[in-house]
Amino acid sequence: MQTQSEYGYNSKIEGDVVLTTVDAALAWFRKNSVWPMPMGLACCAIELMASGASRFDISRFGSEVMRFSPRQSDCMIVAGTVTYKMAPVLKRIYDQMAEPKWVIAMGACASTGGMYRSYAVLQGVDNIVPVDVYIGGCPPRPEAVLDALMKIQDKIGKEPILQRTVAAKLLNLQES
Amino acid sequence: MSALESANKIKAKFGDLVTEPTEFRGEITLKIADAEKICDVCLFAKKQLGFDFLVDISSVDNYGEDPRWTIVYHLRAIGNGDEIRLKTDVSEEKSELPSIIGVWRTANWHEREIYDMMGIRFAGHPDLRRILMWEGYPYHPLRKDFPLAGKSSEMPGVVFTKPAPLEGGPFVTLPSSADAISREPRVRNPEE
Numbered sequence A: 001m002q003t004q005s006e007y008g009y010n011s012k013i014e015g016d017v018v019l020t021t022v023d024a025a026l027a028w029f030r031k032n033s034v035w036p037m038p039m040g041l042a043c044c045a046i047e048l049m050a051s052g053a054s055r056f057d058i059s060r061f062g063s064e065v066m067r068f069s070p071r072q073s074d075c076m077i078v079a080g081t082v083t084y085k086m087a088p089v090l091k092r093i094y095d096q097m098a099e100p101k102w103v104i105a106m107g108a109c110a111s112t113g114g115m116y117r118s119y120a121v122l123q124g125v126d127n128i129v130p131v132d133v134y135i136g137g138c139p140p141r142p143e144a145v146l147d148a149l150m151k152i153q154d155k156i157g158k159e160p161i162l163q164r165t166v167a168a169k170l171l172n173l174q175e176s
Numbered sequence B: 001m002s003a004l005e006s007a008n009k010i011k012a013k014f015g016d017l018v019t020e021p022t023e024f025r026g027e028i029t030l031k032i033a034d035a036e037k038i039c040d041v042c043l044f045a046k047k048q049l050g051f052d053f054l055v056d057i058s059s060v061d062n063y064g065e066d067p068r069w070t071i072v073y074h075l076r077a078i079g080n081g082d083e084i085r086l087k088t089d090v091s092e093e094k095s096e097l098p099s100i101i102g103v104w105r106t107a108n109w110h111e112r113e114i115y116d117m118m119g120i121r122f123a124g125h126p127d128l129r130r131i132l133m134w135e136g137y138p139y140h141p142l143r144k145d146f147p148l149a150g151k152s153s154e155m156p157g158v159v160f161t162k163p164a165p166l167e168g169g170p171f172v173t174l175p176s177s178a179d180a181i182s183r184e185p186r187v188r189n190p191e192e
């Protein structure tokens, strides 16, 4: 009598097979475990904490693993007022994050400088790092943070990862 | 001993160096004629009169007047809750007065903040660096002739600043209980 197949595949329920492309599968893995880098700089960070806590529960979207090390995170959530003094630090942390990486500008301050039209505040974090999603509000509600996260997931889901890596490799070969 | 009695004792000890105590809304202020003597007055207030806590040091920019700067010291006696205020003037050419860290060590950061924001130096301060802006920032932003929007500056590879777009502002609220419309932030001319 035949025991367990070594492929972990039971022919009796042969229908349970999903066909996909490698690209789509990779993107699916990737988009459901976006590890955020919580760049909490002001009051918006409180709402970001609420998004992580039980009531809103960011882990439903695979992003509960907030990493305070840029080496281990994929998505920087800039939550708060970016002063000129902090701007170089933020840029450096962004540079230290490994590719691929995304940025959410959370709240009016991070998006545009907000109400701080002053000498001390950077007028929008997009002056120094590329931003993927902006969230309006002062502060935005946690639902809005989750919505931004879902937008990022959509974006990641559409990325042709393999095609891009292969294309880059080929390009490198040609050049060398 | 009330705050006024303490102020009178300072007056009796230092004579012409300080003015008569003035009272406004229950707060006592003494003006010190010579900023170089600030340490002596503070030391006397601390050691003899029990003002053991320096609440704050602040600075005023009397733009367009001479002397330009006024430095304001708030002292409190923790034991009985008395408070007095000492003021002294410094001219713009000098822009320097003695540090009082020798009397209250907490003066360290207060004096650094004044140096950062107003550009007034404190002689004898052990570590007179900027505290809020970064080393190398060329301006002192709390001066009256510094625009709210800021100015451009650049430390290549480190940090830059650009003037903020005010979009017709600054928008100012009015203290008013009339209604929300008259309170809300608008462009307001000082004459109105």
Ligand code: SF4
Residues within 6 Å of the ligand: A042, A043, A044, A045, A079, A080, A081, A106, A107, A108, A109, A110, A114, A137, A138, A139, A140
């Ligand atoms: S947008 Fe509002 S809540 Fe968020 S950091 Fe700025 S001031 Fe604070």
